[in-house]
Amino acid sequence: MKYDYLVVGAGLFGSVFAYEAKKRGKTCLVIDKRNHIGGNVYCEEIEGINVHKYGAHIFHTSNKEIWEYVNQFAEFNNYINSPVAVYKDELYNLPFNMNTFSKMWNIRTPQEAKDMIAKQIAELHIEEPKNLEEQALSLAGRDVYEKLVKGYTEKQWGRDCTELPAFIIKRLPLRFTYDNNYFNDRFQGIPMGGYTKIIEKMLDGVDVKTETDYFEFIKENPEIADKILFTGMIDEFFDYQLGAL
Template sequence: MNRYLIVGAGFSGAVIAERLAKNPDNFIVVIDEREHIGGNCFTERDSETNVMVHKYGPHIFNTDNIEVWNYIQEFCQMMPFVNRVKTIFNGNVYSMPINLHTINQFFEKTLNPTEAKDFIKSIADNTIDVPSNFEEQALKFIGKDLYEAFFYGYTKKQWGCEPTELPASILKRLPVRFNYDDNYYSNPYQGIPKDGYTAIFEKMLNAPNIKVNLNTKFDSKWDVREYDHIFYTGPIDSFFNYKYGRLSYRTVFFESSITNDDYQGNAVINYADPDVPFTRIHEHKHFTPWESHNKTIYFKEFSKETEEGDVPYYPKRLAQDLEKLVEYQKEVEKLDKFTFLGRLATYRYMDMHHVIAEALEIHRQFIKQ
């Protein structure tokens, strides 16, 4: 009997557990310090409205990886969903990501796609060759006016620092479109599980050779001698008791409200004005348009620096963070029978489909050993 310990019951840990459990000679223990499975993808129905709530913020599944798309559908019925994000700036509502409608509305023009491309080229900062930070990347892409309207204030609220301190790579996930496509994602496979995400994890972890222990915190002092291998998905700096210092994350918190009917008419609306303290409002009934609800629940989302006891969301990956990360990675290489995987354990920004793809590949490589 092979015994495995998996630290973390989010997608990284659940996928590894589900794959290992296919072999009846394996016994898998999954632990999580929270009181529930699912990590930040945890969903539950609100007791007053019966709306399915994404407790840690909206999660829309989207991928270009057919293997991942087929895999996730083994555990759920994925309903079609298009995320059409709106942004409020200076009293007007715009479509995001920036598209032809956004450009024409903002500049009060009626440009066609070719004219819009030429126009954006004319206002972009062509003096920037290789952008060294977020702000330069934006200025090179879209110019000063669009950057200051849609990205400067929102980004400063989201990340808690000047955009010049952030890597240029963050903005590469935000395309500019020269048509009227307002689908926030460009991946071909998109949807939301009909019964929420928690039901997926329940099915993944429902095997006789998987044991789940919640409210159980792991640290490097654990006696792991009884396990043949440990898959760790928690924060890499926490594992080593922050010996090289804390890696910086942003976290988010929410203010929820309930009202009748429909609050904002859309799932997600961003607030780009810097004097508005929250970054966005998400109204969760709109993530399940196949359901009908008389009441609605919505959340104002605020961003702040992660402190002890907070749930880390977004790795900032500033220069000083990456220096610390190198030292932590050296420590990982010294460990025997440990695999670090997932967003927190590798200190990377990863969407759900990236996490699942990584876990599937790690399992494939592991069983070849």
């Protein structure tokens, strides 16, 4: 069979495309090299818990149309992401907000927090940051950097902050309100039942092949579709002609 579209990748983008194409009378074949659909939002039920196998995914948007669109496939809970950072034996709210600053410096008002940060930045005399450490210090001062940025960043990159380029951190989100909500978006939550069920509904009636590598598949089926929608790595698609991006 020949299809209108070969969709490479059964994640959110590929699945939404296939769903919308099918509504418009187009035929799609969706393939994925993994042994399951869902891409990085794939959830696996373990002892009654929908485990996000590739890291936590919290759906958030301020666009009402998008929120209403995704809610046709699932009911969302009211999960609000309010992470807490542990520094030695101290707990701090993230992103950095007045709850964070109040505990760190025993202050109450936004102006006090702004004054403290400005004072610490001024004392450092950093005019042109030469590395990530100096960049972070020049944005938030020593306390925020040492307690909330340094350890996390070095763990993430596997290198000392003085060895990382300054451009990695363009800005640090400093919020001068008592609000622990990580996102500013109006709508947010996690689908009850997991993301995989959303993908299953989107791909209902669409031909799907998992454990299928695109590059091998297209060699054997060069005329399988009029057009290809590729959602994988673009450097891999072009056979790393410009190296790994």
